[in-house]
Amino acid sequence: MKFEFIKVHGSGNDFLLIDELSGNELFTEEERAKAARFLCDRDHGPGADGILFILKNRHADAVMRVFNADGSEASMCGNGLRCAGRYVCEKLGKDSAVIETKKADLLVQKFQDINEGVTTYNVEISPVLFNLGALPLNLPQETLFNEKITDLSEELLFTAVAVPNPHLIAIVGENELQGSLQKELSEKINKPNNLFPDGVNVSFVKPLAEGHIYVRTFERGVGFTNACGTAMSASSLVTCLNGLNKINQAITVYNDGGMVQCIVKNLDDSYKIELIGNATFLYSATGEVDFAMGTATFTDVHDFGEQELYANLQKKAKEFIAVHE
Template structure:
């Protein structure tokens, strides 16, 4: 099986893009999962946080399916959606588009560069739900906003929401970020447990200067990641609910892979979030895959020059975080 792909990233959250619109690929569901596990292996010649399958839609400009490194499918991926937005918009000569995802059709658009010559896209993150049944989270209450979960921690306060991926978020201080508590909690709720039967993304969030936050995320099906788009969006919303930031204001969201911006919108007690950040291409490659043997070979690879510019954004973000004591 010969496959052409592009490797790219949003805030250091990296993916392999496979175009099923222009190419006559016909993958079974089993093959999609196996491709993700094989090609995304960090010990291989490629390695990534997941595969983005870019497909035709019968009613939108394109369709995105996301498969994690463990072969599971995610309902959404904000950083990945920016890459798909770029690919579809450039393919069709558009500045705005609608991308079909598992739970919703989402608006995307090209934006002014977040940093000089860093290609930037804005994507809609929705729907937002605080119903614990939508995560699911098995607690005897309808929602969880700024509350304790004794089974996980006696000190930390959590909020839970689906956007539509499930997220468990705690606003913390630097000491808690460095304590190892996040790893302990994340592994507990993503192994067999009674609270989160399907697992959950766990984010620790530190409020920085006015309008700025830091988000560190353990991503379900991936582990600790440089950045998670839906986690940064959900975290921004939680900081607005707690009065740390304001709805409709731009929030600078720093992460281990760089920086994005989020804007939380409220409409009749419903929320959606705009996620704005880079969509950077690293290289395109052609691979020969043998799924029966679980092997592949990279037959060609051509680098893009975009990463050098992105690293300047990353360096600026890291210098800011260092100045904030992180």
């Protein structure tokens, strides 16, 4: 099977974007999961954290379905949504679009460049859910805010929130970041376990300065990634709830792939978050998957020439982190 794709990334969180807007779906449900496993293999295929399938929709401008590298389907992906939103907006000749995700229809808007020459989009992250049943997290209580989970750590305080992807967040210092605890507990609760039956994204958050945080995420279905959009959004919210940052003010979030900005909005009885960051197109190519052989190849690569400009943003982000370590 042959098809066209675009390699894209948001904060270094990279994806293969496949256009099925014509209404002629290229893959069966079973093939989508297999294609993700084969194509996202960095040793034998083009490699990526996941695949963004862009499909036709009757009430929104498009549908985005996200399949992780292990073949599982994600409820949402903030970094992927920026890239999908850019693709749809440019294809339709618009500055904004409504994209249907698994749990909600979300607004995507072109935004002023976060750094010179870096194409930037603002996406809505919602709904925000604190009830543990939304993750799910099996504890004998309704919510978890700055509390210990002794099966995971005797010292760390965790907050659980779904946006709508499930997230477990701890505010930490440099020692916790440098140690192995995040990897160990993340792997534990993303294997069969009693606490998180569906797994969970685990983020360690280090405050750098007022309005500036660093977030590292072990992403369910992927492992450690350069960045996770919903994790950075949820982490920004948690820092606001802890009084470290302010509602309605931009928070710069640094990650291993660069940086984004998040603005936490307080609604009448809930929250929503604006995630602002790059939507970088790396290259287009022709892909081919042999499902019988379990192989994936790609040819006819055309580089968009955007990564060099994004590298300037990465340099700026690394310099800020180095000063505030």
